[in-house]
Amino acid sequence: MLAPVSGEVFLDGTVGAGGHAEKIAERIGPEGLLVCADADPTMLTLASERLRRFPRAVMVHADFADLEVLREASGGRMFDGMLLDLGLSSPQLSDPSRGFSFQGDGPLDMRRDPGAGGTTAREILGRSTERELADIFFRFGEERFSRRIARALVTLRRKEPVESTARLADLVKSAIPRKAWPRKIHPATRVFQALRIAVNRELESLAVFLDRFASHLAPGGRVAVISFQSLEDRMVKIAFRTQSTGPTAALHVLTRKPVVPAETESRSNPRAASAKLRVVRKNV
Numbered sequence: 001m002l003a004p005v006s007g008e009v010f011l012d013g014t015v016g017a018g019g020h021a022e023k024i025a026e027r028i029g030p031e032g033l034l035v036c037a038d039a040d041p042t043m044l045t046l047a048s049e050r051l052r053r054f055p056r057a058v059m060v061h062a063d064f065a066d067l068e069v070l071r072e073a074s075g076g077r078m079f080d081g082m083l084l085d086l087g088l089s090s091p092q093l094s095d096p097s098r099g100f101s102f103q104g105d106g107p108l109d110m111r112r113d114p115g116a117g118g119t120t121a122r123e124i125l126g127r128s129t130e131r132e133l134a135d136i137f138f139r140f141g142e143e144r145f146s147r148r149i150a151r152a153l154v155t156l157r158r159k160e161p162v163e164s165t166a167r168l169a170d171l172v173k174s175a176i177p178r179k180a181w182p183r184k185i186h187p188a189t190r191v192f193q194a195l196r197i198a199v200n201r202e203l204e205s206l207a208v209f210l211d212r213f214a215s216h217l218a219p220g221g222r223v224a225v226i227s228f229q230s231l232e233d234r235m236v237k238i239a240f241r242t243q244s245t246g247p248t249a250a251l252h253v254l255t256r257k258p259v260v261p262a263e264t265e266s267r268s269n270p271r272a273a274s275a276k277l278r279v280v281r282k283n284v
């Protein structure tokens with residue numbers, strides 16, 4: 001649906017390990033230009049190795065919401081295509097020292113860009129009130145047992161600081177009644193998601209991008225967003241719909257329903273199971 005062709009200017013706002021970027025770079029060829037952004041410098045290093053054979057792939061350490069910075073990297077040219085593949089990539093998830101995952105034990109960090117400072121998950125868990133914690137779990141994780149979990153956390157932290165991913169995962173498990181444990185995911189999945197979103201202000205970046213991307217898109221340009229949870233998918237759906245409705249609409253939605261992976265893909269790559277792809281095109 002992004003349909004990159006030779007000579008086009010593209011943005012991969014979440015380059016990660018560079019898998020999508022590599023496919024785009026092959027299609028736009030030596031006449032094209034690909035701006036690759038990631039907020040995590042570790043991922044940019046990985047991507048630049050993978051994309052070394054494409055001299056026209058430019059790496060930028062930036063949030064995808066910083067569209068002005070990304071336009072500068074394109075020499076001021078509008079983008080013919082933009083991609084966001086939200087969330088985290090496998091190398092981030094599987095490194096216990098980053099603190100994103102409850103599989104394996106590590107410090108509760110969760111910052112996408114630790115070098116930039118900012119608040120860690122451990123600090124949020126240590127400083128927030130019970131009410132604030134419950135709000136984070138409910139708003140960003142849609143966790144039904146947000147209050148019970150927040151209460152259990154506050155009780156525990158009076159005795160000892162909550163500092164490791166394994167400790168947090170155990171606590172969440174014991175705070176949710178066994179019969180209410182979700183069937184397909186680990187009981188702590190929603191709390192980990194909520195903390196990660198809070199630490200990195202993920203919804204704010206997405207909201208800014210959705211509000212501004214159209215003015216950086218060339219006529220006929222396409223934008224694809226892949227999201228992995230319902231909060232983000234809802235934001236994308238509403239933004240695309242709003243900007244494609246009415247007589248002066250700037251965009252046209254190419255995906256009436258989100259594109260989801262086939263069962264075979266979900267089975268062979270379980271991390272893709274919750275993916276939803278939505279695409280718009282700018283009117284000419």
Ligand SMILES: C[S@@+](CC[C@H](N)C(=O)[O-])C[C@H]1O[C@@H](n2cnc3c(N)ncnc32)[C@H](O)[C@@H]1O
Binds near residue numbers: 088112202205
């Ligand atoms: C799912 S991965 C992308 C994987 C990539 N499409 C590939 O083929 O390897 C998401 C990446 O986006 C980055 N990311 C998430 N939110 C971001 C933001 N607001 N700004 C910049 N990068 C972001 C993460 O650090 C991560 O590397």
